[in-house]
Amino acid sequence: MRAVFCGTPAAAVPTLESLATIADIRRVVTRPDRPRGRSGKAQPPPVKESAERMGLDVAQPSRGSDLTGILSECGSLDVAVVVAFGMLVPSAALSIPAAGFVNVHFSLLPRWRGAAPVHRAVLAGETRTGVTLMQMDEGLDTGPTLVTTSTAIGPRETASALTERLAVMGGGLLGRWLPAIVGGEVVATRQDETRATTAPKLRTEERWIDPSWPVSRVLAAVRGLDPWPGAWFRHTSGSALRILEAEPGSLALAVGEVSHEAEQVEVGVGDGPVRLLVVQPEGRSPMDASAWMRGRQNRPGRVG
Numbered sequence: 001m002r003a004v005f006c007g008t009p010a011a012a013v014p015t016l017e018s019l020a021t022i023a024d025i026r027r028v029v030t031r032p033d034r035p036r037g038r039s040g041k042a043q044p045p046p047v048k049e050s051a052e053r054m055g056l057d058v059a060q061p062s063r064g065s066d067l068t069g070i071l072s073e074c075g076s077l078d079v080a081v082v083v084a085f086g087m088l089v090p091s092a093a094l095s096i097p098a099a100g101f102v103n104v105h106f107s108l109l110p111r112w113r114g115a116a117p118v119h120r121a122v123l124a125g126e127t128r129t130g131v132t133l134m135q136m137d138e139g140l141d142t143g144p145t146l147v148t149t150s151t152a153i154g155p156r157e158t159a160s161a162l163t164e165r166l167a168v169m170g171g172g173l174l175g176r177w178l179p180a181i182v183g184g185e186v187v188a189t190r191q192d193e194t195r196a197t198t199a200p201k202l203r204t205e206e207r208w209i210d211p212s213w214p215v216s217r218v219l220a221a222v223r224g225l226d227p228w229p230g231a232w233f234r235h236t237s238g239s240a241l242r243i244l245e246a247e248p249g250s251l252a253l254a255v256g257e258v259s260h261e262a263e264q265v266e267v268g269v270g271d272g273p274v275r276l277l278v279v280q281p282e283g284r285s286p287m288d289a290s291a292w293m294r295g296r297q298n299r300p301g302r303v304g
Contacts, residue, residue: 001078001178001179001182002023002075002076002078003078003097004029004070004077004079005019005051005080006080006081006082006087007028007083007084007085008045008047008084010046011166011167012047012084012167013046013047014171015104016028016050016051016054017050018174018175019174020054020056026074026077027058027059027070027074028047028056028058029059029085030058031060032062033060063087064087064088067089067093068090068092068093071097076098078098079099079100079102079178080093081102081174082104083103099184100135100136102135102178105132105141106118106131106163106170107130107199108128108129108130108132108150109134109141109191110141110142110193111197113196113197114201116201116202118162120197120198121153121199122159123220124220126153129150129151130149130151131149131169131170132147133146133148133178133181144189145188146186147181147186158227159224202225203229206229208234209232211255211269211304212270214271215248215270215271215274218274219274222246230244234303235258236303237296239282240282241279241282242280242281243276243278246275246277247277248273248274249267249272249273249274250266253266253267253273254268257300258303259273259300260298265292265300267303
């Protein structure tokens, strides 16, 4: 198969590697280099790094509208594969490959259409998710589905860990099914619009935990907002406290009350307590919650 691959983050790399075993990849299209890390220097996206190690040609358009010209330069194409590309594909580009664009999407469509399907599923308290191979159309993840596979979400699994797992699943699913899809052997199924939910990009302001939330929602935020923007409490010390690991607690506490007993730190929330396991005070490194409290001379304070 003659293919083009479009993707950007590390989660797209397993599918790129899988595609390389079954197709002649004419070009890899990814986002431009951007500043990353403390240095502030422009760094290549993970897909570009992987593609260059594999000796593949890379294009980095600054606009989605440039994609039409990039594909036209690749000659006759059988298919384009997309994973977390981060740019809208123009309608003029969709018809260039003979079999169109196949999107590897990390949800069970039509649930969680959009930029953050894994995070939104965890935030919503979902217990199952999966990967869908979808035939792209002009809408946002609205095209007909081709193949799906599902998996349970672990009760303590974070969005970042789940993304890594789904990325591997997606690469395997594409490797198994893409030849049949390109060969016209897979029947596309129209999505049920009545079951559709959206998964918009995460916003910085979503990081704040409201202590009036129930325990289940607080724990879902800790897992679902990992690694960014994180789940944070506002503390009466005047600084913010990120919660990296937590579990249901056992103490009787008022909403917002913090307790430190028997080396356990617990916070009262809407319908019970949450036990803090690993925290990160603002401007500091992650630490055991009890160590954080000892550093405060065992003055629990409150969150709000």
